[in-house]
Amino acid sequence: MSPEKTPILEVSKLVKRFGGFHALDGLSFHVVPGEILGLVGPNGSGKTTAINVISGLYAPDGGEVVFDGASAGGVASHKLVHRGINRTFQVPKPFLSLTVRENIQVALAYGGATGAPSIAELLEDFRLKEVADRPAADLNSAQQKMLDLTRALATRPRLLLLDELAAGLNPAELDWIAGRIKALAATGMAIIVVEHLMGFIEQITDRVIVLNAGREIFEGTLATAVREPQVIEVFLGGEHAH
Ligand SMILES: Nc1ncnc2c1ncn2[C@@H]1O[C@H](COP(=O)(O)OP(=O)(O)OP(=O)(O)O)[C@@H](O)[C@H]1O
Numbered sequence: 001m002s003p004e005k006t007p008i009l010e011v012s013k014l015v016k017r018f019g020g021f022h023a024l025d026g027l028s029f030h031v032v033p034g035e036i037l038g039l040v041g042p043n044g045s046g047k048t049t050a051i052n053v054i055s056g057l058y059a060p061d062g063g064e065v066v067f068d069g070a071s072a073g074g075v076a077s078h079k080l081v082h083r084g085i086n087r088t089f090q091v092p093k094p095f096l097s098l099t100v101r102e103n104i105q106v107a108l109a110y111g112g113a114t115g116a117p118s119i120a121e122l123l124e125d126f127r128l129k130e131v132a133d134r135p136a137a138d139l140n141s142a143q144q145k146m147l148d149l150t151r152a153l154a155t156r157p158r159l160l161l162l163d164e165l166a167a168g169l170n171p172a173e174l175d176w177i178a179g180r181i182k183a184l185a186a187t188g189m190a191i192i193v194v195e196h197l198m199g200f201i202e203q204i205t206d207r208v209i210v211l212n213a214g215r216e217i218f219e220g221t222l223a224t225a226v227r228e229p230q231v232i233e234v235f236l237g238g239e240h241a242h
Contacts, residue, residue, distance in 0.1 A: 005032035008068055008190045009054065009159055015062030016049050016214075023049040025214035026063070031159065031190045036181065038201045038222065039194045041211035042234055047194040048090065050211070051161045054192070055087040056080040067159065081111060087161035092148035094136035100143075101132045104150050111155025122150040125180065141168050146177075159190045166200045178203045198222065210234070 007030035016024040024046045031037045039047045052058045054065055059074035066072060067085060075083075094103045104119050123129045126146040131139060136147060145165055152160060162181070166174055174197070181204050185191050195201050201208060202222045210218035210225055212234040218225050225231045 005034070007031060008033050009192075010066045011050070011054065011063070012066075013063035014050070014053060014060050014065065014073075016046075016053055016058060017061045022214050024053065024060070024063075027211070027214060027216060028063075029209050029216060029219065031192060033158070033188045033190050034185050035207070036185045036191045036193060036205045038205035038208035039192060039211060040196075040198070040201060040208050040222075040225075041217075045211040045234075046214040047211055048163055049214075051087060051163050051192065051194055054159075055085055055161055078110075081155050081157075084156075084158035085161070086111075086152040086155045086157035086159075088145070088148045088152055088163055088165055090164045090167075092144045094139075094144060094147050094151070096137035097135055099133050099135055100128050100139070100147055103136050103147055104154055107151035107154035113154075113156035116154055116156045122153060126150050127176075142170075142173060145169070153184075157189065159192070160184065162191065162193045162195075164194055164196065166195055166197050174200055175203075198226075 010030045012028045014024045014027040015022065027046065027050060039050060041047055053060050056075050056077035064071065064073055067083060072080060095106065101119060104122055108116055123132050126149060128143065128146055128150065131143060139147060149165065166177065169177060178200060181191060193201065193205060205222060207220065208222045208225055209216050210231050217234065218228050218231050
């Protein structure tokens with residue numbers, strides 16, 4: 001990352017509780033424009049919850065989310081989309097009876113962003129041209145993920161949150177989508193990637209935050225993370241693992 005850049009997102013001491021359980025327990029980190037940040041950690045460590053709070057799906061119970069210099073914690077998702085935050089879902093939820101093209105059209109209209117990519121570009125860039133006029137229900141899971149991504153990109157986000165986009169893709173598809181994600185970051189988009197596939201994370205991220213039990217236990221490159229005893233312990237099981 002470029003240390004001289006001002007962060008576009010700053011998360012401080014974020015807390016999210018479900019009943020008495022702390023899914024996020026004082027999480028702090030930042031992302032700068034053009035950076036690809038990986039959020040990694042064992043199952044249940046709070047990665048998706050972090051994305052859900054930053055994207056406005058859940059209001060935080062404590063701490064702050066600042067996007068582009070203004071408070072964004074507890075702001076509704078649709079408002080955040082218009083401010084420049086959008087995301088993909090672990091399980092995409094397209095309008096199943098609409099065609100791929102129509103799904104993208106809806107997202108473009110919803111976003112109303114000037115300078116948004118065209119439908120033709122999105123279909124081409126994310127290999128959906130052949131299925132453009134098929135209902136989303138006909139797509140395989142990789143294509144559904146790509147459609148979900150194009151719908152997020154149609155709103156021209158400055159911060160893009162990717163929740164397990166790579167899960168289920170084959171090695172050739174992984175290489176290809178890694179290239180696409182890097183190309184998006186090269187335009188200045190900040191990208192947060194939640195992913196279990198460490199090879200993929202290594203390929204695309206500048207930096208990772210390792211979470212355990214809703215807290216950061218490491219921040220730095222993945223190459224350094226994998227040599228940290230505490231990181232090894234939470235991934236392999238031990239007294240810190242949950
Ligand atoms: N809506 C919810 N209601 C109750 N508990 C929840 C809810 N969402 C998440 N949790 C709990 O919060 C913890 C963190 O979940 P989260 O999905 O953020 O983890 P994760 O790191 O993304 O895990 P995974 O890698 O398995 O997707 C888990 O124990 C989960 O059961």
